[in-house]
Amino acid sequence: MTQSVVKKSFPSPYDTTAPKGAEGWQDLYPYNLVFQDNLREKEDEKFWFCDSQHWPNVFKPFEVIGVEFASRCLGAYNTRHYIIPPANGIDFRIHNGYNYFSPVAVSPELIGDRVPHFMERAGYYFQNWTTLLENWKKKVLANIEEMDAINFEVLPDMVSMDDITGGVGMDPSVKMFEDYDRLIQLAYRNWEHHFEFLNLGYVAYLDFFGFCKEAFPGIPDLAIAKMVTGVDSVLFRPDDELKHLAELAVKLDLTAIFAAKTSAAGVLGSLAGTTAGAQWIAAWETAQEPWFNYTSGNGFYGTDVYWRDSLDLPMGYIQDYVVRAARGEQLHRPKDALIVERDRIVGEYSEILEGEALETFQGKLGLARVVYPYVEDHNFYIEHWTMGVFWRKIRQLSHLLHNEGFWENADDILYLSRDEVRPVLFDYANAWGVGTDPIGPTYWPKEIARRTAIVTALETARPAPAFNTPPEVISEPFTLMLWGITTEQVQQWLGVDGGDDTLLKGMAASGGVVEGLARVITHASQLSELQQGEILVATVTAPSWGPVFGKIVATVTDIGGMMSHAAIVCREYGLPAVTGTGKASTVIKTGMKLRVDGTQGTVKILD
Known part of the structure; x- marks a missing residue:
């Protein structure tokens, strides 16, 4: 199909207005995350694309913590930890409530100097991958455990007598302040750990991908991807647990109870009191920790619903699986078939090579397979488990302050930035200590209503796909591999005729x-x-x-x-x-x- 480009550039973010009712939206977000007027010339020189893959919804002010932590840590690992030769970090801005990225390339003349540093640093991780990954898991789980232990409680009518006799010399406001700060710190720590291995996982696959493209001219991208399929990823474990529970229900002849399609409470009530039901309930409860620390969203939004907090979600999936299992359907991933196909493809391409080229191919493939599972595994530990605990604690604090009259709805803390919450805590503790009324209940309800109206207005418009002039050829590997933003795709966004x-x-x-x-x-x-x-x-x-x-x-x-x-x-x-x-x-x-x-x-x- 012949295509002729209608436009060569997307509009500037400075020329893209907000939906009606969203005027002043910039005030909801940190100054460094919005396009500043005095930097227009510099910002308009960059190509920005909307990352709706990770952030498909409008941000409430508190929720920008996810894009801030993730983007900063991603950039630091590229630029300061592993010194990845062709790529620095990814700059980011919020426009009309949505996140936009602009990859920061390395000047061609500097790439060569970065290579030996990268080989030394990444090489160490590749050579010690298993040991370092075990240590990674311990660090991440320790942070999650500490987050989970945090508990926000209403300040008491009086300090306990034990504190008096123990000479503590502090009241519970100290712990509240410290717990809030620590919760933020622990989330940040796990986002640091998130990218300790992720970028290297992509690099190893991209290295293998590049070798295949050179060694096998014309090889489809999909053929290369199939060479590393058939993995055992932790990310599939929650779904596998539901399938096992469904199969157990059929085995125990409990199909009729699940076919009734009642709530989780209804199913569990019907199961109670029988030996088979008790056996199934025990398996259900065992599966919940940690596998129900899983959201139907992606973990980046404070309103994401987690399985452990809404048991009707996993139970609904189980009910569907029970019907299918009772019919004799195969519920599990076709892993064996994937491995057969994987090995067939590898075998066919291996026959083309010999000697050193074959050894190089096998080495790069072996490394890609070792590191590839982490590309998905990290999602469970960070986006799902870590952020699930984080948002649950934030909501707990929000509910406490809601009950104290600071805002009208239980989860309204999401309309404050994380830095605005600290003064609210001091306002609450100060009024408690002085014996007067806090100021927040006279200020925040009206301000949150204003912000809610802005967010609601922003949600009425779809985000622009990109801003400014794209490069003639998009070659940045992460942009291609992770987001699928190719030169052809950008041309489609710009609009073509004759299609x-x-x-x-x-x-x-x-x-x-x-x-x-x-x-x-x-x-x-x-x-x-x-x-x-x-x-x-x-x-x-x-x-x-x-x-x-x-x-x-x-x-x-x-x-x-x-x-x-x-x-x-x-x-x-x-x-x-x-x-x-x-x-x-x-x-x-x-x-x-x-x-x-x-x-x-x-x-x-x-x-």
Whole structure:
């Protein structure tokens, strides 16, 4: 198809206005995260793209903590820890409530000087991967345990007599201040650990990818990705636990109870009092820790719902699995078939090489397979478990202050920045200590109402896909692999004429061809609407959507590359997937018939 570019540049963020009612939105976020007028010339020289893969929703003020911690730590590991030769960090700004990234490249003349540093530092980690990763897990779990031990309590009517006789000389406000600060510090520590291995996992795969592209001209990206499939990732464990529980229910002849489709409390009530029911409940309770520290979202938002806090979510998935297991369906990922296909592909390409080239191929493949599981594993420990504990403690503090009259709704703390919460705590403790009324209840309800109205207004508009002039050729490896933002994709965003409006192109992320009806999902709360045999179409999928993959026959997303979570998970579940289409969720409507070709990276609207 011949394409002629209509535009060469996206609009400037400075020329992109806010939706009506969202005026003044910049005040909700830190000064360094919004585009400043005095820096326009400098900022307009950069190409910015919207990262709706990780942050698909408008930020409430407190929620920017996720993008701040993640982006800063990612950059530091590239730039200061491992000295990755071609890539520094990724600059970020919030515009109209959404996050935008601009990768910071290394000047070509400086790349050579970085190589020996990278080889020494990354080499040490690659050579000691297993030992260092075991130590990583201990560090991360220790931080989670300390976070979980934090408990925010109402200040008492009087200091306990034990504190008097013990000569403590402090009141509980000290602990409240310290616990809040420590909670932030511990979350930050685990975000530091998040990138200790992640960037190296990408680097090892990209190195293997680059070798294959050079050694095997014309090799499809998907063929390379298949060479590292069939992994045992911790991220799949929560879904596997639900499948095992469903199979146990069938084995214990409890199918009828689950088929009734009652709430978790209803199911557990029906199971109680019987030997088989008690056995199943014991298995259910065992599975919860740690595997129910899992959200249907992605962990970046304070309103994400976690399985452990809403047991109807995992129970609903189990009920669906029980029906399928009772019919004799295979619930688990086709891991054996994936490994057979993986080994077949590796064998065919290995026959092309010999000598040193073959040894290099085998070495790079071996390293990629060793480090590849971490690319998904970290999600469970950080985005899900760490952030689940973090948001639960923040909500606990919010509820306490809500009960003390500081704001009208239980979770309104999310409309404050993390730095605004400290003065609120002092206001509360000061009034308690002096014996007067705090000032916050006369200030925050009105201010939170103003901010809520702004956030609500921002949510009425979809984010612009990008800002400013893109490079002629997008070659930055992380942008290509993780976000799926290619030169062709950017040209599609800019708009081309002479195209086929019924044909969408994206990344050939997971092979196979299938036809079916579309189900457009824009939020995790809609997942229950998915019907058996439908094609999931979404802005982006979360790794935690695994339990619905047994229903669907293919996945299509707006954003995401070969190493995105959607791509990796679909390959492991053996589902066709096309990622990085740019606009599928807006062009496709629920009920449309589609043909998804995950091998060619195309989506055809058939009606």
